[in-house]
Amino acid sequence: MKLLLSLVLAALLSGCAAIKPGEPTVSKTDAAQLGLQESVITWPTEKWWHRYGDPQLNQLIEQALANSPSMDAAQARLGLANAAVGQARAVRLPQANVGYQLTRERFSENYIYPPPFGGSMQTDTSLRLDLGFDLDLWGRNRSYYAAAVSRQQATQADAQMARNTLVSAVVQSYFNLQNSLAQEKVLSQLVMQLENVLDITRQRVVAGLDTEVETNQADSAVSAARVQLSQATTNADLLRHQIAALLGAGPQRGQEIQRAKLAQVPGNVPANIPLALLGRRPDIVAARLRAEASASDISAAKAEFYPNVNLSAFAGFMSLGLSHLLDGGSQAYGVGPAITLPIFHGGALNAQLDARQAERDLAIANYNQTLLTAIREVADATSAIQALQQQTLDQSASLRAITSAYEIAVKRYKSGLGNFVQVLQAQNEVQKQAILNTDMQTRAYKLDAQLATALGGGYGIPSATP
Incomplete structure (x- = not known):
């Protein structure tokens, strides 16, 4: 695993945009x-x-x-x-945001939603805490x-x-x-x-x-x-x-x-x-x-x-139906890095x-x-x-x-x-x-x-x- 991380880091660095040297005039x-x-x-x-x-x-x-x-x-x-x-x-400093979303919508019968959700009106709701930190x-x-x-x-x-x-x-x-x-x-x-x-x-x-x-x-x-x-x-x-x-x-x-x-x-x-x-x-x-x-x-x-490396994480609740939002089964969470690598920006x-x-x-x-x-x-x-x-x-x-x-x-x-x-x-x-x-x-x-x-x-x- 350590070897893999080292190889990924080396690849990222080698792929960075070239810095033009400049001396004070x-x-x-x-x-x-x-x-x-x-x-x-x-x-x-x-x-x-x-x-x-x-x-x-x-x-x-x-x-x-x-x-x-x-x-x-x-x-x-x-x-x-x-x-x-x-x-x-x-x-x-670390950034933290709390978000709440509620959407009342009809799910399509010809899409990914199986019965009895397809063709029905449901309330899609979520409550989550988002964390982010730029390393x-x-x-x-x-x-x-x-x-x-x-x-x-x-x-x-x-x-x-x-x-x-x-x-x-x-x-x-x-x-x-x-x-x-x-x-x-x-x-x-x-x-x-x-x-x-x-x-x-x-x-x-x-x-x-x-x-x-x-x-x-x-x-x-x-x-x-x-x-x-x-x-x-x-x-x-x-x-x-x-x-x-x-x-x-x-x-x-x-x-x-x-x-x-x-x-x-x-x-x-x-x-x-x-x-x-x-x-x-x-x-x-x-x-x-x-x-x-x-x-x-x-x-x-x-x-x-x-490369710009950010760590992000979230935790909260997601459910179809407002009454089940805070149930234990509605819990959702995740964590992971976000890496942005500049390769070609047209000289910007x-x-x-x-x-x-x-x-x-x-x-x-x-x-x-x-x-x-x-x-x-x-x-x-x-x-x-x-x-x-x-x-x-x-x-x-x-x-x-x-x-x-x-x-x-x-x-x-x-x-x-x-x-x-x-x-x-x-x-x-x-x-x-x-x-x-x-x-x-x-x-x-x-x-x-x-x-x-x-x-x-x-x-x-x-x-x-x-």
């Missing part, structure tokens, strides 16, 4: 070759934005995480992935399950990435709004200064020191500054609406946001990009897990070339394997691109922060100098020693430098938030593998 990028090093840095915490000491910002982010549709969508995708894991797990000798179901688990974990990382993206959007929009509000204040002060210059010009015209030309120039400068002030106010309103949408709220929520006094910006930047970034960036982790899932899909596709199995291998190559390419993007984002933020530190010092010195020059020009003009052209030139430069100064102050916060997001936004997997 894309390989994972070595992170060390891209400059990542084993180094210790201060990673962002899960709520890294708390370091700005702004309760208003903290409240906005908490509301966004609680109410944003993007987070609901991320959770829905995670629910789908969890369901896929449940389905893949169920296939690996999964070649690991097809195990591979599908491993792929589902990898995709579930990737979706969990995607949910964290959605969180990071939402937090980053709120933080960036918030600091843009604070910049617009700061510019509003600067432009309001500038309008007051220009109105004062206009009054001086009118006094000089009365005194015969200036003409209507200077008056019109001063009036034009006031009007132009008011236009810029209106534009800054409109821009602030648009940013309020943008933040409200990120929070999953109506426009009125944005109107509640007040101008904040920004504290000192954290200035720590990594000296180099750490190798641990591979486990700290949720998008890198998700890409790696999807590449692993694709490898499991290939294993499952290869298992399709081998190899085509399926080719598709899985192409999906693996695509997943690896996506991983490599995600890794390169992550490294670039960290490098960009680090370089920009380092450059901004000196730029801020130079800009502050420039603003102080031109402000002093403007004040001197106004005093000279008021006393009759200077002309309006000097005042106008100094005023234009003061306006430009003041706006640039607020931009740089806000940019420091935005770059710090950009670096925190680029470093993973508080996400971390201690055992992440490159």
